[in-house]
Amino acid sequence: MTEKKEYDVLVLGGGISGSESALNLAKQGFKVILVEKDLSLGGKMIHLSKVFPTLDCSACITTPKVSETARHPNIDIYTFSEVRDIEKLNSGDFQVTLVQKPRYVTEDCTGCQLCEDKCPVVVNDQYQWDLVGRKAIYVPFSIANPRIAAIDIENCSLCGACEKVCPANSIDFSQVEMQTPIVVKTVIIAIGFNLFDPTLIPRYGFGKYKNVVTSMQMERQLVPTRPFNNVLRPKDGKMPDNIAYVLCAGSRDETVGNPICSQVCCMYSTKQAQLLMGALPMADVTVYYLHIRAFGKGFCEFYQQAKGMGVEFIKGKIGLITEKENGNLLLRYEDIESGNIKEAEHDLVVL
Amino acid sequence: MKQKIGVYICQCGSNISDYVNVEEVAAQAEKIEGVALAKTTMFACADSTQKEIEEDIKSRQLDAIVVASCSPKLHLFTFRNVAIRAGLNPFNYVQVNVREQCSWAHSNNPKQATEKAIHLVIAGIERVKHSKALPAIKISADNAVLVVGAGVSGMRAAIELAKMGTEVVLIEKNHFVGGRVSQWNKLFITDETGQEVVARLYQEVKNHNKIKLFTGTELISKSGGVGNFDIQIQFTPRYVLTTCKPDWEKIQKAISLCPIEVDDDFNFGLTKRKAIYKNFPSELPHIPAIDIVNCNKCGECVKVCEEVDLEQQVEKLNFRVGAILLTTGADSYEPKKGEFAYQEIDNVITLQQFKRLIEISGKELLYHGKKIRNIAFIYCVGSRQQDGENKYCSRYCCTSVIHSAILVKEKYEGIFNFHFTRGVRTYGKQEILYNKAAKQGDIFLQSFEDSPTEVTSENGKTIVKINDILTANMEIEVEADLVVLVTGMVPRENTAISSLLKIPIGRDKFYNEVHPKLRPVETVIDGILIAGTCQSPKTIMESVNSALSAAAKANSLLRTGEIELEPTLAVIDKETCDWCDACAAVCPYDAIEKSEVNGKFVAQIAKANCKGCGMCLPVCPVNAIQLDGYTDVEMEGMISALVS
Numbered sequence: 001m002t003e004k005k006e007y008d009v010l011v012l013g014g015g016i017s018g019s020e021s022a023l024n025l026a027k028q029g030f031k032v033i034l035v036e037k038d039l040s041l042g043g044k045m046i047h048l049s050k051v052f053p054t055l056d057c058s059a060c061i062t063t064p065k066v067s068e069t070a071r072h073p074n075i076d077i078y079t080f081s082e083v084r085d086i087e088k089l090n091s092g093d094f095q096v097t098l099v100q101k102p103r104y105v106t107e108d109c110t111g112c113q114l115c116e117d118k119c120p121v122v123v124n125d126q127y128q129w130d131l132v133g134r135k136a137i138y139v140p141f142s143i144a145n146p147r148i149a150a151i152d153i154e155n156c157s158l159c160g161a162c163e164k165v166c167p168a169n170s171i172d173f174s175q176v177e178m179q180t181p182i183v184v185k186t187v188i189i190a191i192g193f194n195l196f197d198p199t200l201i202p203r204y205g206f207g208k209y210k211n212v213v214t215s216m217q218m219e220r221q222l223v224p225t226r227p228f229n230n231v232l233r234p235k236d237g238k239m240p241d242n243i244a245y246v247l248c249a250g251s252r253d254e255t256v257g258n259p260i261c262s263q264v265c266c267m268y269s270t271k272q273a274q275l276l277m278g279a280l281p282m283a284d285v286t287v288y289y290l291h292i293r294a295f296g297k298g299f300c301e302f303y304q305q306a307k308g309m310g311v312e313f314i315k316g317k318i319g320l321i322t323e324k325e326n327g328n329l330l331l332r333y334e335d336i337e338s339g340n341i342k343e344a345e346h347d348l349v350v351l
Numbered sequence: 352m353k354q355k356i357g358v359y360i361c362q363c364g365s366n367i368s369d370y371v372n373v374e375e376v377a378a379q380a381e382k383i384e385g386v387a388l389a390k391t392t393m394f395a396c397a398d399s400t401q402k403e404i405e406e407d408i409k410s411r412q413l414d415a416i417v418v419a420s421c422s423p424k425l426h427l428f429t430f431r432n433v434a435i436r437a438g439l440n441p442f443n444y445v446q447v448n449v450r451e452q453c454s455w456a457h458s459n460n461p462k463q464a465t466e467k468a469i470h471l472v473i474a475g476i477e478r479v480k481h482s483k484a485l486p487a488i489k490i491s492a493d494n495a496v497l498v499v500g501a502g503v504s505g506m507r508a509a510i511e512l513a514k515m516g517t518e519v520v521l522i523e524k525n526h527f528v529g530g531r532v533s534q535w536n537k538l539f540i541t542d543e544t545g546q547e548v549v550a551r552l553y554q555e556v557k558n559h560n561k562i563k564l565f566t567g568t569e570l571i572s573k574s575g576g577v578g579n580f581d582i583q584i585q586f587t588p589r590y591v592l593t594t595c596k597p598d599w600e601k602i603q604k605a606i607s608l609c610p611i612e613v614d615d616d617f618n619f620g621l622t623k624r625k626a627i628y629k630n631f632p633s634e635l636p637h638i639p640a641i642d643i644v645n646c647n648k649c650g651e652c653v654k655v656c657e658e659v660d661l662e663q664q665v666e667k668l669n670f671r672v673g674a675i676l677l678t679t680g681a682d683s684y685e686p687k688k689g690e691f692a693y694q695e696i697d698n699v700i701t702l703q704q705f706k707r708l709i710e711i712s713g714k715e716l717l718y719h720g721k722k723i724r725n726i727a728f729i730y731c732v733g734s735r736q737q738d739g740e741n742k743y744c745s746r747y748c749c750t751s752v753i754h755s756a757i758l759v760k761e762k763y764e765g766i767f768n769f770h771f772t773r774g775v776r777t778y779g780k781q782e783i784l785y786n787k788a789a790k791q792g793d794i795f796l797q798s799f800e801d802s803p804t805e806v807t808s809e810n811g812k813t814i815v816k817i818n819d820i821l822t823a824n825m826e827i828e829v830e831a832d833l834v835v836l837v838t839g840m841v842p843r844e845n846t847a848i849s850s851l852l853k854i855p856i857g858r859d860k861f862y863n864e865v866h867p868k869l870r871p872v873e874t875v876i877d878g879i880l881i882a883g884t885c886q887s888p889k890t891i892m893e894s895v896n897s898a899l900s901a902a903a904k905a906n907s908l909l910r911t912g913e914i915e916l917e918p919t920l921a922v923i924d925k926e927t928c929d930w931c932d933a934c935a936a937v938c939p940y941d942a943i944e945k946s947e948v949n950g951k952f953v954a955q956i957a958k959a960n961c962k963g964c965g966m967c968l969p970v971c972p973v974n975a976i977q978l979d980g981y982t983d984v985e986m987e988g989m990i991s992a993l994v995s
């Protein structure tokens with residue numbers, strides 16, 4: 001490919017920020033190219049359950065944005081793509097190399113998922129944050145955009161089962177990486193964030209104790225498209241009834257190199273606690289915090305609402321988590337209000 | 352009547368299907384005459400389903416569709432667009448809400464939720480059967496915006512709009528620009544001064560020929576709607592000529608000769624100022640103003656400075672703009688007398704006073720002549736009230752007070768800071784300042800929610816007392832030379848403009864947006880936008896972010912010079928109408944006019960003004976008015992289905 005493409009704006013990242021920027025620019029009449037590294041648009045938000053403080057269903061408010069973006073005539077979208085070598089030209093424009101990675105499935109795919117049934121390879125599903133498995137050929141998730149399958153070539157056994165079953169003949173193992181030069185006037189970087197890797201705090205036992213999960217894993221258990229039809233403990237599939245939240249895991253902590261506050265976790269924990277009270281009416285939820293950062297419009301009221309629903313908030317930093325034989329977890333913490341070191345038992349811990 | 356209707360029942364993941372038996376709803380819908388197909392779907396709004404509906408419309412030649420899903424507030428336009436793409440008129444589509452109205456409302460009774468859903472869906476089908484294809488209505492729009500308030504938000508938005516080619520009328524009530532920010536010297540997080548920030552913005556505003564800035568000016572009337580607001584503004588004169596470059600020596604002299612002294616609002620009453628004044632030397636515009644309410648017209652200033660003109664008159668100007676952006680800011684909370692001993696003990700002041708005090712003090716930090724060493728900061732005054740009205744957190748104040756505590760220590764020696772907090776909320780990168788304050792030796796304490804910090808006076812000493820969470824409920828007392836009440840933000844008293852524009856007010860009494868996540872700078876009134884602290888407490892960065900977003904929204908609304916309106920308007924049957932004036936009298940949008948047709952007077956609808964609210968329908972004595980999209984046959988069809 002040598003044809004040179006020109007755009008007014010390159011937007012990097014197709015999360016809610018990238019989509020919103022692309023759409024606004026497109027509506028103002030600018031030509032936009034949106035480049036998303038992942039297989040689908042939507043970023044983190046499309047995977048969330050409900051959003052604080054309005055408790056709107058997240059998928060329901062993200063998908064229309066995403067499909068409006070995908071449809072806008074002024075926006076060209078490249079998913080599963082990245083850019084390399086951004087270079088400023090003398091004209092002030094930027095020369096960029098667009099890299100499209102092969103999906104090994106063409107756009108003819110209808111998203112019927114027949115191939116998934118036949119594929120013999122099972123690996124962890126990254127879109128369910130490893131809670132369940134997926135096949136080596138897979139439609140990323142039910143509301144993915146574009147809803148086209150992709151082959152995870154690293155795990156694929158090249159058995160060809162999918163090729164035989166695909167009614168649209170869209171499997172194409174001959175695809176290769178494509179590079180296209182493009183010229184843009186402006187670049188918007190909206191590549192979002194990564195979640196902190198909790199194995200960097202070994203004291204919390206993530207990865208070792210199965211009933212210690214991340215907030216994203218809990219988020220996935222609370223969405224309509226959740227992997228199980230209920231909130232379950234990963235270790236034994238039991239319904240938890242005494243859940244603990246450990247706040248500031250990886251934030252406000254110089255020992256892991258991150259002194260700043262992530263400013264969303266207090267609120268999403270408060271939100272998840274409220275949703276858990278709905279999903280598991282008998283369960284107790286305790287939030288261990290340093291300070292509750294309920295600062296935005298409607299946030300403080302939302303926090304008070306959680307307290308009113310019976311969520312317990314304990315000011316204290318968790319020092320150590322250990323596992324009992326039955327999979328329950330012992331949390332050792334400094335209870336700041338009493339000044340004592342205490343220990344509490346919970347059957348599921350969310351970091 | 353429509354003969355080939357497509358019906359889609361959404362499961363909404365499981366939001367709907369957990370409680371509503373969607374298969375049953377589809378089966379019942381399919382039985383209705385005129386229904387060509389009825390399907391269920393996991394997510395009706397998903398791209399793949401949208402494509403499927405389009406395909407169905409084309410291949411099965413559907414002449415109308417019904418989608419039973421969530422509230423039309425969310426997806427009305429999503430499915431209208433599906434219809435348009437498939438070549439169907441968008442008004443041959445009806446959305447039925449079976450989520451908020453059925454599954455969520457009746458989660459305790461799935462059977463009845465299902466029954467209700469069936470009724471609502473059939474009613475939707477009956478309505479769509481009688482639906483008319485309505486043509487799009489387009490009106491011309493002026494690519495011009497009125498921005499109200501020249502604080503950081505207003506100025507930033509004005510500059511951005513002008514750069515995008517939109518004409519801007521920027522009005523500021525005060526005689527000087529900058530809003531609150533000009534009152535704070537060094538700002539978190541950059542340590543720039545407020546004056547620097549304001550001066551930079553002001554220069555850009557002045558340099559742009561698309562921006563007309565009027566100070567001392569307010570909006571006094573408005574008519575029309577989005578695309579074409581006719582506005583009138585009024586300016587109070589500053590009584591000093593703005594045309595010539597002022598001679599500063601003469602002006603200084605005039606100020607010193609002025610015999611009037613009043614409390615200086617700018618310094619929150621810490622100092623006095625004259626009736627002819629400038630709040631600080633570099634304030635902009637670089638011309639003093641006369642506070643005519645307090646001026647006694649003695650003429651002393653005129654004697655030394657011919658640029659003073661006490662004869663200037665109030666003036667008015669008219670403009671037409673396509674949209675209005677409100678950036679009218681917020682006020683600081685004013686503590687009640689006795690609240691933490693405010694106005695009872697002399698050395699209890701507010702954070703905003705403290706900020707001015709640091710700035711105007713010289714070599715030593717003195718308050719009423721007394722040297723300050725121990726400072727007690729009491730947090731959340733006027734915010735996070737459990738019993739009071741202000742339930743919200745003001746979000747800027749933890750960081751602002753910590754930043755001020757750092758500044759005061761940098762400027763003066765021997766200061767000890769004690770922070771009486773309710774849990775510090777230095778979110779995001781502001782956390783760095785909290786760490787810095789702790790490292791410089793500031794003491795942080797935290798009160799229990801049910802036992803607030805107390806301020807008392809004992810033998811002429813001011814004592815601040817707390818039961819402290821951080822030391823496991825120790826009772827701690829500090830003798831303070833100065834008590835600083837960390838006051839939050841409250842909505843500005845701005846009733847004139849709020850009622851003129853009918854701006855929606857939220858529970859917290861700040862201006863309210865349509866949706867905090869998806870439409871954070873628009874209001875429910877088309878063409879009226881909000882940004883900055885008039886919406887909720889914000890830092891400068893957050894205020895400016897919202898200002899930029901509002902500028903982009905306004906520009907994208909107006910730049911094509913055309914706006915599409917909802918065609919669901921009132922329609923007059925000219926045969927039946929006998930012009931009695933009843934409808935015109937109730938129309939809240941002045942959309943009904945008297946006109947003459949074939950020698951007979953009848954009512955006529957001004958399309959640009961009609962909002963389709965339907966107020967005129969029931970008052971017409973001869974039933975000559977119908978509302979497109981909600982005609983009698985459609986409504987009657989629905990009602991019969993619901994009661995059957």
Ligand SMILES: Cc1cc2nc3c(=O)[nH]c(=O)nc-3n(C[C@H](O)[C@H](O)[C@H](O)COP(=O)(O)OP(=O)(O)OC[C@H]3O[C@@H](n4cnc5c(N)ncnc54)[C@H](O)[C@@H]3O)c2cc1C
Nearest residue numbers: 013015016017036037043044045051052191192193215268
């Ligand atoms: C557990 C959890 C719960 C939350 N709950 C809420 C809530 O209830 N309410 C709320 O308001 N907020 C919530 N949030 C915050 C919310 O998720 C974020 O504010 C939001 O996702 C930010 O969107 P974004 O587009 O900036 O980033 P992201 O969602 O991270 O999207 C960035 C996109 O850029 C892509 N990308 C990355 N690198 C590149 C590259 N080099 N080239 C091209 N593309 C790239 C990524 O693949 C991704 O699609 C929550 C966050 C978490 C972690």
Ligand SMILES: Cc1cc2nc3c(=O)[nH]c(=O)nc-3n(C[C@H](O)[C@H](O)[C@H](O)COP(=O)(O)OP(=O)(O)OC[C@H]3O[C@@H](n4cnc5c(N)ncnc54)[C@H](O)[C@@H]3O)c2cc1C
Nearest residue numbers: 500502503504524530531538539679680681883884890891
């Ligand atoms: C004590 C204190 C310290 C602060 N320190 C910092 C800091 O260090 N860093 C930081 O980031 N933020 C700080 N803030 C927050 C900052 O002040 C606000 O974010 C900022 O002022 C918001 O700007 P604005 O333009 O929205 O509103 P404002 O600054 O309030 O400006 C609004 C303007 O609109 C005008 N106006 C009002 N009504 C009308 C009307 N009807 N017609 C015409 N004009 C009208 C007003 O006169 C005013 O000029 C502080 C706030 C306080 C209270």
Ligand code: SF4
Nearest residue numbers: 248251261262265266
């Ligand atoms: S204080 Fe709250 S918002 Fe900040 S990092 Fe900790 S958990 Fe997250």
Ligand code: SF4
Nearest residue numbers: 731734744745748749
């Ligand atoms: S920002 Fe801090 S001081 Fe201000 S109201 Fe919130 S918690 Fe209280």
